[in-house]
Amino acid sequence: MADIFREIDDELRRDKAAKAWERYQKPIIALAALIVIAAGGWRYYDYNRTQKAQAAGAQYETALQLSREGKSTEAETALGEIAKTGPAGYALLARFRAAGESAVRDPDGAVKIFDAIAADTNVDATMRDVARLRAAILRVDKADAGELQRRLEPLAQAGQPFRASARELLAVAALKRNDLGAAGKWLDMIVVDSQTPGEIRQRAEALLGLVGGGKK
Numbered sequence: 747m748a749d750i751f752r753e754i755d756d757e758l759r760r761d762k763a764a765k766a767w768e769r770y771q772k773p774i775i776a777l778a779a780l781i782v783i784a785a786g787g788w789r790y791y792d793y794n795r796t797q798k799a800q801a802a803g804a805q806y807e808t809a810l811q812l813s814r815e816g817k818s819t820e821a822e823t824a825l826g827e828i829a830k831t832g833p834a835g836y837a838l839l840a841r842f843r844a845a846g847e848s849a850v851r852d853p854d855g856a857v858k859i860f861d862a863i864a865a866d867t868n869v870d871a872t873m874r875d876v877a878r879l880r881a882a883i884l885r886v887d888k889a890d891a892g893e894l895q896r897r898l899e900p901l902a903q904a905g906q907p908f909r910a911s912a913r914e915l916l917a918v919a920a921l922k923r924n925d926l927g928a929a930g931k932w933l934d935m936i937v938v939d940s941q942t943p944g945e946i947r948q949r950a951e952a953l954l955g956l957v958g959g960g961k962k
Contacts, residue, residue, distance in 0.1 A: 803836065805824060805827070805828050805832070805836075806825075806828055806832075806836055806839065806840060806843075808824060809821050809824035809825045809828065809840070809843070810843075813843075813847060818847050818850060818851065821843075821847050822844050822847045822848060825840040825841075825844040825847065826840070826844055828840035829841045829844060834868075838863075838869060838873065841859060841862075841863055842863070842876075842880075844859060845859035845860050845863075845877075845880065849884055853884045856881075856884055857881045857884050857885060860877040860878070860880045860881035860884070861877070861881055863877035864877040864878045864881065872907060875901060875906070875907065875908055876908070878897060878900075878901060879898075879908050879911060879912065879915075881897065882894065882897040882898050882901075882912070882915055883915065885897065886915055886918065886919055887922075889919075891919065891920075891923060891925075894915070894916065894919050895916070898912045898915055898916050899912075899916070902916060902932070902935075909939070910936055910939065910941075910942045910943055910946045910947075911946065913932045913933075913936050914932070914936060914946055914949065914950065916928070916932045917929045917932035917933045917950070917953060918953075920932065921953065921956075921957075926957050929953070929957050930954065930957045930958075933950045933951075933954045933957060934954070936950035937950050937951060937954065
């Protein structure tokens with residue numbers, strides 16, 4: 747008797763399964779097809795991304811070789827092409843490198859490139875700060891106090907990753923215009939900051955000796 751009941755239960759389960767399949771087979775097949783298509787699409791995307799990265803890497807190495815050979819103009823052209831068409835990572839590297847190449851013969855042009863990077867909200871915040879600092883370094887001998895403060899004071903605030911370098915540049919700029927009070931303020935901030943790198947601290951302490959002695 748028990749075997750009969752088991753057979754009936756099995757038959758009911760098969761019947762329910764058949765009805766469920768008949769009812770849901772189209773959505774199930776569609777879902778399976780979507781999974782296959784998505785997997786294929788991801789593989790294609792990943793392959794294209796890898797190919798583009800490899801091509802950009804080769805272009806970047808070519809540009810560096812041109813730079814090593816002293817062909818700055820050709821290097822800048824190659825880097826500019828990568829910056830326009832390359833993957834995001836290589837494009838950003840190319841922009842920084844192009845600015846570095848330009849700085850040798852056209853510092854003002856390099857500053858414009860760094861300023862453009864600093865203003866690009868698609869770039870990581872830390873790299874934007876690096877661009878701001880690089881631009882300020884190129885302007886420190888030419889800019890007036892107002893411009894340097896605008897460029898550097900936001901970077902010199904507590905908690906900013908490049909505050910020690912920004913403070914040092916502000917102190918040097920103040921010394922150049924013989925503003926010992928401003929120079930001393932920035933140098934003191936460098937010295938008392940426990941996270942100031944050793945080399946910058948040593949330079950700041952040496953300059954503080956000049957400031958304390960009232961020497962130009």
